[in-house]
Amino acid sequence: MNRLTIIGLVIVVVLVIVALFAPWIAPYDVGATNLSMRYLPPSAAHWFGTDSTGRDIFSRVVFGTRISLQVGIVVVTVSAFVGTILGAIAGYYGGWVDRFVSGYVFNVFLAFPGLLLAIAMVAFLGAGLNKLILALCIIGWVGYARLIRGQVLKVREYDFVQAARALGASDSRILLVHILPNAIQPLIVQASLGMAGAVLSEASLSFLGLGVPPPAPSWGVMIEEARDLSTLQAAPHALIFPGIAIALTVLAFNFIGDGLREYLDPRQRAR
Amino acid sequence: MRTKLRYRLLGGLRRVIILLLVVWTVVSLVTLLIELVPGDPAVAVLGEQATPEQFAQFREKHGLDRPPFFFSFPEDANGERHFVWHGADNRYTDYWRALLHGDMGLSFRNDRPVISLILERYPATIELAIFAMLIAVLIAIPLGVIAGTHRGTLVDNFASVIALLGISLPSFVIGPMLVYVFAVKLRWLAPSGRFDWSDIILPAFTLGAALSAILTRMVRSSVIEELGEDYVRTARAKGLSERTVVYKHVLKNGLIPVVTILGLQLGVLLAGAIITEKIFGWPGLGLLLVEDGIGKRDYRVVQGCVLVISMTYIIANLLTDMVYRWLDPRIRVS
Numbered sequence: 023m024n025r026l027t028i029i030g031l032v033i034v035v036v037l038v039i040v041a042l043f044a045p046w047i048a049p050y051d052v053g054a055t056n057l058s059m060r061y062l063p064p065s066a067a068h069w070f071g072t073d074s075t076g077r078d079i080f081s082r083v084v085f086g087t088r089i090s091l092q093v094g095i096v097v098v099t100v101s102a103f104v105g106t107i108l109g110a111i112a113g114y115y116g117g118w119v120d121r122f123v124s125g126y127v128f129n130v131f132l133a134f135p136g137l138l139l140a141i142a143m144v145a146f147l148g149a150g151l152n153k154l155i156l157a158l159c160i161i162g163w164v165g166y167a168r169l170i171r172g173q174v175l176k177v178r179e180y181d182f183v184q185a186a187r188a189l190g191a192s193d194s195r196i197l198l199v200h201i202l203p204n205a206i207q208p209l210i211v212q213a214s215l216g217m218a219g220a221v222l223s224e225a226s227l228s229f230l231g232l233g234v235p236p237p238a239p240s241w242g243v244m245i246e247e248a249r250d251l252s253t254l255q256a257a258p259h260a261l262i263f264p265g266i267a268i269a270l271t272v273l274a275f276n277f278i279g280d281g282l283r284e285y286l287d288p289r290q291r292a293r
Numbered sequence: 294m295r296t297k298l299r300y301r302l303l304g305g306l307r308r309v310i311i312l313l314l315v316v317w318t319v320v321s322l323v324t325l326l327i328e329l330v331p332g333d334p335a336v337a338v339l340g341e342q343a344t345p346e347q348f349a350q351f352r353e354k355h356g357l358d359r360p361p362f363f364f365s366f367p368e369d370a371n372g373e374r375h376f377v378w379h380g381a382d383n384r385y386t387d388y389w390r391a392l393l394h395g396d397m398g399l400s401f402r403n404d405r406p407v408i409s410l411i412l413e414r415y416p417a418t419i420e421l422a423i424f425a426m427l428i429a430v431l432i433a434i435p436l437g438v439i440a441g442t443h444r445g446t447l448v449d450n451f452a453s454v455i456a457l458l459g460i461s462l463p464s465f466v467i468g469p470m471l472v473y474v475f476a477v478k479l480r481w482l483a484p485s486g487r488f489d490w491s492d493i494i495l496p497a498f499t500l501g502a503a504l505s506a507i508l509t510r511m512v513r514s515s516v517i518e519e520l521g522e523d524y525v526r527t528a529r530a531k532g533l534s535e536r537t538v539v540y541k542h543v544l545k546n547g548l549i550p551v552v553t554i555l556g557l558q559l560g561v562l563l564a565g566a567i568i569t570e571k572i573f574g575w576p577g578l579g580l581l582l583v584e585d586g587i588g589k590r591d592y593r594v595v596q597g598c599v600l601v602i603s604m605t606y607i608i609a610n611l612l613t614d615m616v617y618r619w620l621d622p623r624i625r626v627s
Contacts, residue, residue: 126314133315133610134603135564142599145587146326222463226568229465230583242465249469249572251484255477265466273461 027281033274041087048081052239061256070263073244074253079260082239083267089240090221090271093151097158097220098213104159105166106209110197112167113174124171131164140223144232154233158223162216169212173205207286214279218272225268241268312611319603323596324388328361330592337590338401355401355593359384388596397597402589407597410581415601417487418577421569422562424493425501426555432505434544434551437512442539444517452509459506464565468499468572485574496573500565504558511554515547522546549617556613560606567602578602 040047050068056076064071070079112120131139143157174197177183183200191200227233228242236243241264247253248260327334335351336343343351352358360379368374391398397407440452475495476484483492519525520543528538567579574580582598585591 129311130315130318133311134319134606135560138564138567138599138602138606141567141582141587142323142326142595145582145595145599146329146592148331225463226465230568230571232587245465245469249465249472251472251477254469254473258473261466261469261473265462265470268463268466269458269461272463273457276461 024281024284026277027285030274030277030281033270034278037087037091037271037274040084041091044084044088048078048084050078050081052077052082052085053237054078061253061260063257064259071257071259073247073257073260074250079244079263082244083241083263085239086241086244086264086267087271089151089234089238090224090268093155093158093224094217094220094275096155097162098216100155100159101162101216102166102209102213105163105168106170106202108163109167109170110174110202110205113171114178114193114197114201120171123167127164128168131161136161137223137226140227141230141232144227149232149235151234151238154224154227158220162220165216166209166212169208170205173208174201177201177204207282211279211283211286214275214282218275218279221268221271221275241265308611308614312607315607316604319600319607320389320392321385323599324385325362327592327596334401334590334592351401354404355399356384356387359387361385397600398593400585401591401593402585407593410585410594411578411597411601414576414578414581417575418563418566418570418579421493421496421500421566421575421577422559424497425499425504425562425566425569426559427501428497429501429505429508430555432501433508433512436505437509438516438539438544440509441513441516441520449513452513456506456509459502459509462502464499464502464568465572467502468495468569471495471499472572485572487574487576492573496569496575499572500562500569503565504562507558508551508554511551512547515550516543519543519547553613553617556609556616559609559613563602563605563609 054077056072059072059076060074062068062072062076068078068080070083073079073082108119108123112123139161140154140157143160144153147153147157178201183196186196186200224233224240225242225245228240229246230242231246233242234240236247244264245261245268248257248264253260330337334355335348335357339347339351349358360377360383362383362385363380364376364378366374366376388398395408397411399405400407400410436452436455440449443449472484472495475482482495483489486492516539525538525543528542529535533541563578566575566577567583569575570577570579571583578598578601582595582602586594586598
């Protein structure tokens with residue numbers, strides 16, 4: 023494993039710990055406003071300073087980790103699960119399911135940008151955490167289905183699968199025991215990159231006012247609140263800390279994904 | 294020769310069919326998603342206080358009193374739902390019919406045709422996307438070439454760090470940071486709006502940052518790969534200067550994948566422009582969609598914007614595909 027992958031893993035472990043123990047780590051109430059304490063610069067009492075309503079930015083960034091990871095984990099799990107099942111069915115059985123999934127769904131979903139689709143869906147469904155997760159899952163599963171279908175098509179022809187079939191193994195046994203374990207590695211890579219994508223999408227939609235509504239401490243919401251000119255002038259740290267949090271999270275999952283891909287595909291290692 | 298032609302015709306036909314399917318899906322999505330809107334659009338636009346006559350008039354004007362689709366399951370007086378067949382006389386076919394005449398309906402808010410609202414804003418978005426692409430290319434090609442030809446040196450590492458930052462920092466972080474530095478602190482540029490020629494610099498840079506990072510990496514690895522090819526050794530053996538080898542021979546071949554990415558990214562830029570336009574108050578399609586459409590719950594505007602942005606994306610991808618095939622004859626045959 024290369025250095026960057028390890029850095030990524032360390033960051034992710036820290037993020038998970040922060041999310042799990044947020045109430046013990048955050049020194050202040052995330053919603054407690056205090057106008058006499060607004061725009062305070064970073065100090066021993068407020069590590070990341072305070073925002074335009076005097077809320078402690080460190081506490082909000084800490085609780086924001088929960089929202090980001092929650093969205094990421096739910097979206098990746100659900101999309102990977104649905105995508106794997108449909109991709110496996112399409113790849114293994116072929117037929118009209120395959121013709122529909124690979125001929126229609128893949129072409130259509132990949133023909134327009136995911137972010138736009140998410141925006142459109144949330145625009146009609148209304149903002150909110152659950153609707154945001156739903157929208158991201160509807161977009162997300164296609165990538166996993168495509169990946170798994172490709173893997174299944176490849177592995178299906180291997181000798182050991184033919185042997186299992188000759189021995190009379192059932193379709194579900196062949197799929198679960200022989201084919202899927204061989205397709206799991208690229209799935210993990212995809213899931214890691216998917217975490218980065220989901221965290222970024224959540225922050226983007228929340229920034230646009232289409233995700234988690236304020237005053238929830240979503241990093242996207244915090245950045246949206248920090249970017250009006252008077253806040254920017256008085257407290258640039260209100261923008262910088264949640265910005266660093268997003269960048270580190272996205273970077274960490276990308277490092278892990280890239281590192282794993284390189285590790286699993288030795289041809290890429292030389293570069 | 295004849296079979297080759299047949300393959301190309303079949304391939305072309307396949308792509309036309311996919312294109313039509315995509316268009317059909319997008320239009321269906323934007324027309325049917327509106328049915329998912331929680332609550333009544335008329336109430337959302339006119340407010341609770343409006344009179345029943347006002348509601349009725351609003352619904353009639355925007356066709357909301359008509360059946361939404363070929364069939365529906367309306368509730369009867371007893372609260373039970375029954376299947377009702379409406380035939381071709383419904384809102385879905387209305388939208389299609391109007392669309393084929395270049396009509397996207399009237400804005401719920403100000404009764405202006407959505408198509409003219411969109412045409413007003415479209416140039417600003419295209420301008421932004423093209424400038425973003427230009428900035429990205431101007432940064433990425435020199436940086437990528439230098440990094441690729443000086444592999445493993447300080448310059449290379451510097452380029453890698455820049456590329457990493459560009460990829461991991463989202464535009465809504467980069468944008469406000471640029472506003473802070475160049476508008477709040479240095480006061481060189483305006484924080485938002487589109488009045489002066491210089492107003493495009495910050496939004497274009499913000500939108501192009503991620504692309505320039507991706508491109509830098511691509512140009513770098515492309516240059517490294519091409520430098521190992523036989524034709525480079527031949528060119529060097531002929532006594533050509535390293536400069537000519539890199540810029541005349543290597544870059545020409547190395548840029549083929551870059552062109553593809555550029556085309557595919559044009560669509561990504563259009564979607565990304567939604568966020569950038571919001572940051573800088575840039576009056577393009579994205580701002581129309583987010584502020585006038587979603588913000589004021591003007592669903593006709595939302596429909597139109599989503600449709601036009603998607604179509605631009607699809608067409609950009611199609612053109613890229615064609616340019617790519619033309620550039621690289623190896624793909625044409627297969």
